[in-house]
Amino acid sequence: MRVVTKFGGTSLGSGERIDRAADSIAEVAEAGHEIAVVASAMGDTTDELLDAIEFEATDRDEAEIVSMGERTSVRLLKAALTARGIDSVFVEPGHPDWPVVTNELGEVLPEETRRRAQALSRKLGDVVPIITGFLAEDPEGNMTTLGRGGSDTTAIMLGQYMDADQVVIVTDVEGVMTGDPNVVEGAQNVGEITVDELRNLSFRGAEVVAPSALSYKDEDLTVRVIHYQHRDILSGGTTIEGKFEHMVDMREEPLACLTVAGRSIRTSPGILHKLSGALYEADINVDAVASGMDSITFYVGVDVADTAENVLHDKILKTNTLSSVTVTEDIAVIRVLGTEFPDQPGVVQDIVGPLAGAHINLVDVITSATSVAAFVPWADREKALEIVQNAF
Structure with missing residues (x-):
């Protein structure tokens, strides 16, 4: 050896x-x-x-x-x-x-x-x-x-x-x-x-x-x-x-974006747990989660979007800090995986800039230490994938 x-x-x-x-x-x-x-x-x-x-x-x-x-x-x-x-x-x-x-x-x-x-x-x-x-x-x-x-x-x-x-x-x-x-x-x-x-x-x-x-x-x-x-x-x-893996990958099936708004989400412990737990109990897989100033967004498959909306709506009715849920369907996600992202300034710009230059609307961007996920309209997915592949 x-x-x-x-x-x-x-x-x-x-x-x-x-x-x-x-x-x-x-x-x-x-x-x-x-x-x-x-x-x-x-x-x-x-x-x-x-x-x-x-x-x-x-x-x-x-x-x-x-x-x-x-x-x-x-x-x-x-x-x-x-x-x-x-x-x-x-x-x-x-x-x-x-x-x-x-x-x-x-x-x-x-x-x-x-x-x-x-x-x-x-x-x-x-x-x-x-x-x-x-x-x-x-x-x-x-x-x-x-x-x-x-x-x-x-x-x-x-x-x-x-x-x-x-x-x-x-x-x-x-x-x-x-x-x-x-x-x-x-x-x-x-x-x-x-x-x-x-x-x-x-x-x-x-x-x-x-x-x-x-x-x-x-x-x-x-x-x-x-x-x-x-x-x-x-x-x-x-x-x-x-x-x-160094790769650019696109999910084959479209996603739905469910955004829950609430005036006190940031100051109310356990909100994410309640919402994600309810989706878990309904056997709904969550592809990604993002949070805003007063909102939480879940990305799920479009085939379970209606069920997910009803599950989250039920939690809204029972939680006085939450206001409403809205759904946007037919979203694509393109993920870029790389080993040195935290040490490479401008990685997100390398994705966002070319997409903006092609007039492709960016629904969301979610980053981790080793990946960047760009969410775009489903109709623009092939063009967006080509742009991101060319960038990396």
Whole structure:
């Protein structure tokens, strides 16, 4: 088995933890598996180095300064493995085997990085490379970085390019949890989660795996997240399944838009629960939900629009904060899924602008961390789909 494992800053935050990491790496190597290691800076070293820069440093100088955290980690791990009789080598920018190449903006050059990563992979089994995470170099050999979460990106990207069977992210949480264990009682480990689910959680604050890293995962690459106290790298934690799809998709059947208005919706707890619960009890699937200043809109299939209208109307009669429900039928929805939306300013404009230029009315736009849904009149769906496809 070929494994790429990444040790986060917390998992290397002390001598004891470095010893634990070295033990787990040695066990995998001694069992006959091929393993490459990606190391983050110890603890909060990167933040401390950044805080020390109280002057106008060039990007190149800043990269050289913050690189010292990762450079220290790989040396410590290499020494710990040598003490255990494991043949290892630390690999950092400037090393002949260095794999990660970017342009001057820190954008990965995939062809060159893949070529170098595959060359490095051919040495696995004979030696354990310990690679600095987060860091990269441009084609001229100048230091660059991959940005926040760059060590995760290094690990999953190398796992992909080195044809690894598994990428294991070793961090300070026991995989993905049902809730923040520091806030909620009884939080449990989620044994499996999809890339789509995890990316949405990550973009909304769940610090498990950097969202940008997951764009390098495909169906064949197993990615797991384990706690640094979990000594066995090859078991436990949370398995991340699937791959993130880049696509433009249009629902084949038309939708109806049901808008419930109420003067105190924003200040009345439980309104959304009452309305969506009533639709659930009527076995009506809701495709999407949007909220306005004093309204809530549900999108459902046109075949159940009449039933849904009656269900919502019944709730209006029983709730004094709600005023009326109105229905608009024959609406199409076009969804754009992408991996980097939160980091790409103007994504919504790239959809809205061309549609407006074609004089297509936009009924609604609903966004999430990884998708944008545009609702347009059903009669305009084919033209709108072509416009959005051309934009992406």
